[in-house]
Amino acid sequence: MNRNDVTEKIISTKVAKGLKWEDVAKKVGQSKEWTTALCLGQMTATPEQAKALGKIFGLTAEEQKWLQVVPYKGSLPTQVPTDPLIYRWYEIVSVYGTTIKELIHEEFGDGIMSAIDFSMDITREPDPKGDRVHVVLSGKFLPYKQY
Amino acid sequence: MNRNDVTEKIISTKVAKGLKWEDVAKKVGQSKEWTTALCLGQMTATPEQAKALGKIFGLTAEEQKWLQVVPYKGSLPTQVPTDPLIYRWYEIVSVYGTTIKELIHEEFGDGIMSAIDFSMDITREPDPKGDRVHVVLSGKFLPYKQY
Amino acid sequence: MNRNDVTEKIISTKVAKGLKWEDVAKKVGQSKEWTTALCLGQMTATPEQAKALGKIFGLTAEEQKWLQVVPYKGSLPTQVPTDPLIYRWYEIVSVYGTTIKELIHEEFGDGIMSAIDFSMDITREPDPKGDRVHVVLSGKFLPYKQY
Amino acid sequence: MNRNDVTEKIISTKVAKGLKWEDVAKKVGQSKEWTTALCLGQMTATPEQAKALGKIFGLTAEEQKWLQVVPYKGSLPTQVPTDPLIYRWYEIVSVYGTTIKELIHEEFGDGIMSAIDFSMDITREPDPKGDRVHVVLSGKFLPYKQY
Amino acid sequence: MNRNDVTEKIISTKVAKGLKWEDVAKKVGQSKEWTTALCLGQMTATPEQAKALGKIFGLTAEEQKWLQVVPYKGSLPTQVPTDPLIYRWYEIVSVYGTTIKELIHEEFGDGIMSAIDFSMDITREPDPKGDRVHVVLSGKFLPYKQY
Amino acid sequence: MNRNDVTEKIISTKVAKGLKWEDVAKKVGQSKEWTTALCLGQMTATPEQAKALGKIFGLTAEEQKWLQVVPYKGSLPTQVPTDPLIYRWYEIVSVYGTTIKELIHEEFGDGIMSAIDFSMDITREPDPKGDRVHVVLSGKFLPYKQY
Amino acid sequence: MNRNDVTEKIISTKVAKGLKWEDVAKKVGQSKEWTTALCLGQMTATPEQAKALGKIFGLTAEEQKWLQVVPYKGSLPTQVPTDPLIYRWYEIVSVYGTTIKELIHEEFGDGIMSAIDFSMDITREPDPKGDRVHVVLSGKFLPYKQY
Amino acid sequence: MNRNDVTEKIISTKVAKGLKWEDVAKKVGQSKEWTTALCLGQMTATPEQAKALGKIFGLTAEEQKWLQVVPYKGSLPTQVPTDPLIYRWYEIVSVYGTTIKELIHEEFGDGIMSAIDFSMDITREPDPKGDRVHVVLSGKFLPYKQY
Amino acid sequence: MNRNDVTEKIISTKVAKGLKWEDVAKKVGQSKEWTTALCLGQMTATPEQAKALGKIFGLTAEEQKWLQVVPYKGSLPTQVPTDPLIYRWYEIVSVYGTTIKELIHEEFGDGIMSAIDFSMDITREPDPKGDRVHVVLSGKFLPYKQY
Amino acid sequence: MNRNDVTEKIISTKVAKGLKWEDVAKKVGQSKEWTTALCLGQMTATPEQAKALGKIFGLTAEEQKWLQVVPYKGSLPTQVPTDPLIYRWYEIVSVYGTTIKELIHEEFGDGIMSAIDFSMDITREPDPKGDRVHVVLSGKFLPYKQY
Secondary structure, eight states: OOHHHHHHHHHHHHHHHTOOHHHHHHHHTSOHHHHHHHHTTSSOOOHHHHHHHHHHHTOOHHHHHHHTSOOOOOOOSSSSOOSHHHHHHHHHHHHHHHHHHHHHHHHHOSEEEEEEEEEEEEEEEOOTTSOEEEEEEEEEEEEOOOO | OOHHHHHHHHHHHHHHHTOOHHHHHHHHTSOHHHHHHHHTTSSOOOHHHHHHHHHHHTOOHHHHHHHTSOOOOOOOSSSSOOSHHHHHHHHHHHHHHHHHHHHHHHHHOSEEEEEEEEEEEEEEEOOTTSOEEEEEEEEEEEEOOOO | OOHHHHHHHHHHHHHHHTOOHHHHHHHHTSOHHHHHHHHTTSSOOOHHHHHHHHHHHTOOHHHHHHHTSOOOOOOOSSSSOOSHHHHHHHHHHHHHHHHHHHHHHHHHOSEEEEEEEEEEEEEEEOOTTSOEEEEEEEEEEEEOOOO | OOHHHHHHHHHHHHHHHTOOHHHHHHHHTSOHHHHHHHHTTSSOOOHHHHHHHHHHHTOOHHHHHHHTSOOOOOOOSSSSOOSHHHHHHHHHHHHHHHHHHHHHHHHHOSEEEEEEEEEEEEEEEOOTTSOEEEEEEEEEEEEOOOO | OOHHHHHHHHHHHHHHHTOOHHHHHHHHTSOHHHHHHHHTTSSOOOHHHHHHHHHHHTOOHHHHHHHTSOOOOOOOSSSSOOSHHHHHHHHHHHHHHHHHHHHHHHHHOSEEEEEEEEEEEEEEEOOTTSOEEEEEEEEEEEEOOOO | OOHHHHHHHHHHHHHHHTOOHHHHHHHHTSOHHHHHHHHTTSSOOOHHHHHHHHHHHTOOHHHHHHHTSOOOOOOOSSSSOOSHHHHHHHHHHHHHHHHHHHHHHHHHOSEEEEEEEEEEEEEEEOOTTSOEEEEEEEEEEEEOOOO | OOHHHHHHHHHHHHHHHTOOHHHHHHHHTSOHHHHHHHHTTSSOOOHHHHHHHHHHHTOOHHHHHHHTSOOOOOOOSSSSOOSHHHHHHHHHHHHHHHHHHHHHHHHHOSEEEEEEEEEEEEEEEOOTTSOEEEEEEEEEEEEOOOO | OOHHHHHHHHHHHHHHHTOOHHHHHHHHTSOHHHHHHHHTTSSOOOHHHHHHHHHHHTOOHHHHHHHTSOOOOOOOSSSSOOSHHHHHHHHHHHHHHHHHHHHHHHHHOSEEEEEEEEEEEEEEEOOTTSOEEEEEEEEEEEEOOOO | OOHHHHHHHHHHHHHHHTOOHHHHHHHHTSOHHHHHHHHTTSSOOOHHHHHHHHHHHTOOHHHHHHHTSOOOOOOOSSSSOOSHHHHHHHHHHHHHHHHHHHHHHHHHOSEEEEEEEEEEEEEEEOOTTSOEEEEEEEEEEEEOOOO | OOHHHHHHHHHHHHHHHTOOHHHHHHHHTSOHHHHHHHHTTSSOOOHHHHHHHHHHHTOOHHHHHHHTSOOOOOOOSSSSOOSHHHHHHHHHHHHHHHHHHHHHHHHHOSEEEEEEEEEEEEEEEOOTTSOEEEEEEEEEEEEOOOO
16 A cells, blocks of 8 residues: 555545545645645645545544655656646746746845745636636745855 | 847947936836746737837837837746756746646646736835745636537 | 556546447537546536436436536646646647737736637548648636735 | 848848838738748748849848758747747647647548648737737648559 | 556567567558557557457457557657657658658658558668668659649 | 868759769779768768769868768758658658567667668669668668577 | 857866966855856856956956846756766766655655755765775755645 | 565555555565665565565465565556656656766766665664655666776 | 557556566577667567566566567657767767768768668676676668669 | 867867867876766876876866866756667667666675776677767666665
């Protein structure tokens, strides 16, 4: 057994039972973004969170243990994603990458925006011309250290 | 001459004169995000915007014309970016890609978040534990059409 | 179980029963292009469409549910397709890519032709020198937004 | 000197003089699609066509000769195009590739749609919900030969 | 079941029974080159050919049907083949590719040598210094169309 | 100076003077296939051959010396060639690669067809349905040695 | 002018003058590791550091300004480094990568060792069986945030 | 059975039993770094070490034999690792690679730091601003031999 | 069944029985280098050799037949090998490749050293400073043919 | 100036003067293998060796200094070499890689054959059936260290 088996069982059960990530997240007690990433094999659960997921998805004790093991992260099968929705995000990095770099350096100096001390919030932004996906990313700025 | 020559001249002049993107944007009359992307060869200027940039960076009439030509977009030299700041964004797509996909589909159904009818806003989020980079992405949701 | 299992079952059944995509499409009530893409795991069905396919291909209730889940899209196993028919399309993009770009920008300005709000129609074009494949692609033009 | 030098001169002159591909095509006496591909280094000119282009873009006799040499074709710098407009076409091949294959084989049997005995027509399709790019592709069907 | 399963069964049976491709081809009634490509999953059989192969390799009715489905072509697991015999052919394309291009264009003008309306004949060429592999390739010339 | 400079000078001069490879080959005293490969930087000349080419293309003594240096071979800029004519040859290797392997082994046993002790002959094959490119490849069979 | 030009000038001058990185670092007032990375185009200088380097390497005012611009980082020309010394480090990541991951997670839980808030110290470790390279890496542990 | 099966069994058992690498290492009698690498399929055990691991993880005699076979090394599924923790190490090689090369050559001359006669020690470095991962790498310097 | 299954069975049996390649080779009657390559799926056996291996490894009649089928060669899973021992050989080709090319051409003229009419001998070379691996490679020189 | 410029000058001069590597090596006082690798930019010279090469190839004092700088090694432009002579060596690694690994481990245990403490000797082996290239590789065995 490995983490991937647990992820597949969670997804299968979700389809079969017609669950929603948002509802799963409420029972786990974290945001829907973090909780979904956990269920998709990218984050690490506490014993309580594993138990909560165990109840929802019918996971065995061993499967719950796997949720508490830090996974080998990276959720995409290719360097350039083929799925159109995910590709658009890759395209944003490709087209705006140097722009993002310039503006963060202009404001903060040399360093990075953390992808670890990081949160994300995805919501619907109503718009008469067609609703929009509204995403807030928040990452701690980490300055390069001189030594 | 090509667009790349104009981009390099803009960057060189910016370093030599010690300009800031934010100030350039004010004179162009657009956001700092869009204006920087324009200067870095990813967006297309109107004649007025090209003229404004021409004044700031000392561009010839021909160079201003190139700013009005739609460029071949994509600002990164490799499929997986090597620069740490830009890589962190690639990592967000890699780690959270399937999560983003799940949550947008849960809210909107099948479709994508546009990277064309799209805007981005990067600001400093003060935080006692260390300031954060706060980014808002807004992209129109485009549903897949059945036919 | 996953979507891929459903796709394989559909294809297997189609070969075993000697079905035609055109007939499947009529029962689904959409074009043969969209319906085939759905059956090959690239589009998302409504419950009615899933039921219709369920009848044709003998799918279980759970398999029908998978047809209603948005799939991870991308139907080809390699970046450059090896199949000669599909490669010719890749070659059109390779040889004519910059031409297509120039002409759409000349007519519409900066933006893209959508691959989401998009339809395709493939028909036989009789020709005494040898029949031709006649394809009509129609994609909404999406202008780049300034902000 | 090589063909690429001629292509760059043509593009540079076009920007400097503000020419349109459609007008160039009329003087060459072919469609705007084929003529643009010729100017972008993908097709081969007759002496008359080379002369016509020579007049428009101020090409020397040697440069006109290069237009009559069959070029090494392929207009894109990477296997997966980074430019959003061209990427959408790559995405159509990626998402619909197997669908296109199935439907052409269903209608014609084993073989390919030629990318050589081929024509393309790109026009604006007015639409109250936003104009569309309308593309017609026509390629001779070539059946696989048994021997 | 898919075409690959049929290919593997054919190869397994061939090894177990000690058959020769040349004899298989005679019973199919086509050349040994085309017939081998068919058996290796690259070509499409008529019902009669499928039946003939069914007898030789003990294929079920469903397996025979799969032989009549146009396969996803491409027989090699990597872009650059690792097998020394096949690599030598890749090397011929690599070393002589531009030569082949020049000479075909010199004789025929712009266009290609078809790999669809194509035949191949491989024979032994006796030679006192060591026998040679003698290969004849014949492909229809297809001129690029102006439009 | 390097071999590539000499190749480019030869090609440039050929276009400017309107020469044909077939005529060049006659003056060199070898086949048009080998001579073209030599001119394109893939083969090594004798002093006499270098002198003959020197006369035709106006090469200096040093440039003639470079023709006598064994070149770093490989004439294509990418692993998978983008040029349609050369790609068709790559496709032949991809689709027929395992077939070629099977048939040569069936006739000769384990070993390869040499690409070094090798010759190629490209001619026009008149055909009422459209002339064909007729290619003869002849390579010595080299058996794998046991030891 | 760009940062790469400054890096090349620094390296050229270092060879011509026979300087040592350790001595350069003393004048810059930082460790030899950080200072070398700065000179090789990977770090960002303060105005004082740029001035100090300006004196040592004879840099103009504009070149000194480039040292203060955050560079596009990544010092290697290929994904897998070809240089044997650098490859050994890549090999350590390849062979010990999962080991490093397991042990850091065992000690710290889910998170990463920062490559930004990071320092490195390379020294000679005398050893009778052959001196050793002794490297100390120190990176802040950053825990994954739940939200 | 192969080494990979043994590795998977060890990892599965470790999760199920909640073991720690440090404790495993004590029973094996080697460092936690080397022992973990052994368990993850990168190193080769002596019969005694295999027996010790056999007791801990319930390995059969045959599985213990596989631990004594030199494995095909390399623990990562992609050239550029996707896991954030391991990527940071790849980034260190990418950003500091040329720096490391310069400083080792400055101290030792031409040669490499061995990754074979090599050891690694990973510990927690307490720090009021946040604990740090402290890593010591020690590799024998091997000078290039002249001959 | 395929050749790979036979290879895996041979390796499994070798580990379980604790056999040595050298002893296997003696019973096959060929060198240990060629025999090991045969057992690892790279060479082709005669019926007698297959029978000898059958006895040693307990192979069925069908498995022995597979040893007599010419295999698809290439023993490594990636273009650049990750295993340190094999990588060193890749590194020798990378670092010394152009040197080897220059010296063989200086001695023999244009052509190659055959990897088919080829033998290899690996032995221990005792050395007080540490024993060495001594390898002799012998390949027939094949001159490029002019035609 | 960089090392590559020096390499190109050496090669250019060698062609222009018609020198042989063997004679160059004698004046440098090392083997022809090591000396050629030095001249091709892969090894590092002592001041005396640099001076000797300076005399032969007319190198300036600065160019001689570059010969004494440890180069960034790796002499090939692609991961899989396209040149047929060098490719045959890559093929040896590909086909015999696992064999070499097995036999060295059988004789020496876990470890590698050094490519640093390494020498190579290439000679002509006269043979009535065609002369052979005879190569001796000698690399120190380095055992993996337990710790």
